Amino acid sequence: MGYSVLLLLFILCFTELSVSEILLPLTHSLSKTQFTSTHHLLKSTSTRSAARFQHHHKRHRQVSLPLAPGSDYTLSFNLGSHSPQSISLYLDTGSDLVWFPCRPFECILCEGKTSPDATPLPNITSSFSSVPCKSAACSAAHSNLPSSDICAIADCPLESIETSDCHSFSCPKFYYAYADGSFVARLYRESLSLSSLVLHNFTFGCAHTALAEPIGVAGFGRGVLSMPAQLAEYSPHLGNRFSYCLVSHSFDSERVRRPSPLILGRYEDKKKKEGEFNDIQFVYTSLLENPKHPYFYSVGLQGISVGKKKIPAPEKLKRVDRKGSGGMVVDSGTTFTMLPASLYDSVVTEFDNRVGRVHERASEIEGKTGLSPCYYYDGILNVPNVVLHFVGNGSSVVLPRRNYFYDFVDGGDGVSKKRNVGCLMLMNAGDEEELRGGPMATLGNYQQQGFEVVYDLEKQVVGFARRKCASLWDSLNKS
Numbered sequence: 001m002g003y004s005v006l007l008l009l010f011i012l013c014f015t016e017l018s019v020s021e022i023l024l025p026l027t028h029s030l031s032k033t034q035f036t037s038t039h040h041l042l043k044s045t046s047t048r049s050a051a052r053f054q055h056h057h058k059r060h061r062q063v064s065l066p067l068a069p070g071s072d073y074t075l076s077f078n079l080g081s082h083s084p085q086s087i088s089l090y091l092d093t094g095s096d097l098v099w100f101p102c103r104p105f106e107c108i109l110c111e112g113k114t115s116p117d118a119t120p121l122p123n124i125t126s127s128f129s130s131v132p133c134k135s136a137a138c139s140a141a142h143s144n145l146p147s148s149d150i151c152a153i154a155d156c157p158l159e160s161i162e163t164s165d166c167h168s169f170s171c172p173k174f175y176y177a178y179a180d181g182s183f184v185a186r187l188y189r190e191s192l193s194l195s196s197l198v199l200h201n202f203t204f205g206c207a208h209t210a211l212a213e214p215i216g217v218a219g220f221g222r223g224v225l226s227m228p229a230q231l232a233e234y235s236p237h238l239g240n241r242f243s244y245c246l247v248s249h250s251f252d253s254e255r256v257r258r259p260s261p262l263i264l265g266r267y268e269d270k271k272k273k274e275g276e277f278n279d280i281q282f283v284y285t286s287l288l289e290n291p292k293h294p295y296f297y298s299v300g301l302q303g304i305s306v307g308k309k310k311i312p313a314p315e316k317l318k319r320v321d322r323k324g325s326g327g328m329v330v331d332s333g334t335t336f337t338m339l340p341a342s343l344y345d346s347v348v349t350e351f352d353n354r355v356g357r358v359h360e361r362a363s364e365i366e367g368k369t370g371l372s373p374c375y376y377y378d379g380i381l382n383v384p385n386v387v388l389h390f391v392g393n394g395s396s397v398v399l400p401r402r403n404y405f406y407d408f409v410d411g412g413d414g415v416s417k418k419r420n421v422g423c424l425m426l427m428n429a430g431d432e433e434e435l436r437g438g439p440m441a442t443l444g445n446y447q448q449q450g451f452e453v454v455y456d457l458e459k460q461v462v463g464f465a466r467r468k469c470a471s472l473w474d475s476l477n478k479s
Helices: 038-055 138-140 145-151 158-162 229-236 236-240 343-357 363-369 469-477
Strands: 006-008 014-020 021-026 072-079 087-091 097-106 174-177 184-196 197-209 217-219 241-245 260-264 283-286 303-307 308-311 329-330 339-340 372-376 387-388 396-399 404-408 418-425 426-430 440-441 449-454 461-466
Touching: 014 072, 038 363, 038 404, 138 145, 138 184, 197 229, 229 236, 236 241, 241 469, 260 469, 303 343, 308 343, 339 343, 343 426, 363 372, 363 404, 363 418
Parallel strands: 006 072, 087 217, 097 197, 329 440, 339 426
Antiparallel strands: 014 021, 021 260, 072 087, 072 184, 097 217, 174 184, 184 197, 241 260, 241 449, 283 461, 303 308, 303 387, 339 440, 372 418, 387 396, 404 418, 449 461
C-alpha cells in the first residue's frame, strides 16, 4: 500500500475579520503518489529535516527553503491588478524572500516532485517593474553587496556609478542555494492582492531556471524582502504580528484535513469575555538577534523535561553569540525538531529508561525511518510527558503525545506479521562543535501542531497556546 508525500496546502480564500485582521484558511490533504510505505515517508522526512538544519550552518548566506514532506504549506494569492495571475507558493518562516517560477521555466532534477503545471506559470508582463540596481531591495537579494558592486554587475558605466546615476539599470540576476537545490531569479515589482487588500509595488523574485525546486516560496522570515516586512510597509499592524494554528496530521492518513487558520495582524482582544479567543493563555519567550542569520526567529531553550526529570539545555541553546551560534529557530519549514547531540542523547536516555525497560526496542524500524528510539508494543504503550522550557519565567510548553511520539502499524505485507510500533519524533542535530556559526536547534512544525504560534515583531516575542485549531478556524470564520 503506497503512501504519499505529506503536503499541507494553504489555499487562501481570504476573509476579512476587521480592518486590522485578515484570516486565511490553510487547507492540507494527503494523496498516494510517491511513497511506498510509512517507513519510506518517515525516512524521507527525517533526512530532509536534517538536511535543512545543516544548511543553516553554511558559511555563506543562503536562503533555506522548505523541502521536507510534511512541511509544505502552499500560499495562494493574485499578482497584478489588470489581468490578475494566480500564484501558489510554499510559506516558510525560515526564509526572507518571496519568489516563484515564471514562464518559460526549466526545473532540473524535479522528477517526482510536485509540478507547478497544476497552476499556470505567470508571465512577465509590461506591468512588471524592474527593481533598480541601487535599491535596498537589490542589495538585500545580493546578500547586501555594495550598490556599486551590484551596479557594476548590471553593466552600469563607471562614470554613472561614480556620480550615483545608475537608477535606470535593473537589479541583476541573483542566485540562491538551499539544501537540495538552487535557483536563479531577477527582482520585479507588481501589485499583490490578498482579498480586498492590495499591496502596490510588491517586490518578488521571478525565476526561469531552478534545480530540484519546482514551486516558489513566500518567505515569512525577518528580512526586508519577506512577506511580513512588505505588509508592514502597507500596514504595520498587519505585518508586525501574525499567527498560524496547524491542525494535527498523521503520516499514514490521506483524508482531507480541516482548515488551519493563518492570521495576519493577530492581536488579542482583552475586552472579549466569551469564546476560545480569550480562554487561552499564551506562553511567550523573547526573540534573539542573530547577526549571521538575521531572518531567523531564534529563541532560547532552558531545558526539556521527560516525565518528572528536567534536563538542562547547553548554554549555547539559551542565547546567540556574535558569530551567530546558538539558540533554537522556530521554523514552519522543518518537520521534526532538531536538538544538539548532548541534549538529544540525554532525552533519549531518560526516555529509554522509562519505556525501554518494558517494551522491545525496534532497531530495524529505526534504520528504516531515521527516527530513534522506536519500540514494538502490544496493547497500550505509556510514554512520559515531554515539556519544552523556554527562556523566561513560566515559558514552558507541554507537548501533546502525538507531537513527539508517532504510533503506526508495521508489517502485514505477507512477509512479516503486523506489529504496533512507536517512535520518538525528535532528531539529533550533531555535536555542538559541528553547529558553530548557526542555530543549535530547530523547533519543527510537527511539534507545533495543535498550538497557535504567534510572532510579535513589535514586542520581539514568540508565543504558544494550546488550541483546537480546526475549532479556532470555525470560530474565527464566523466572526
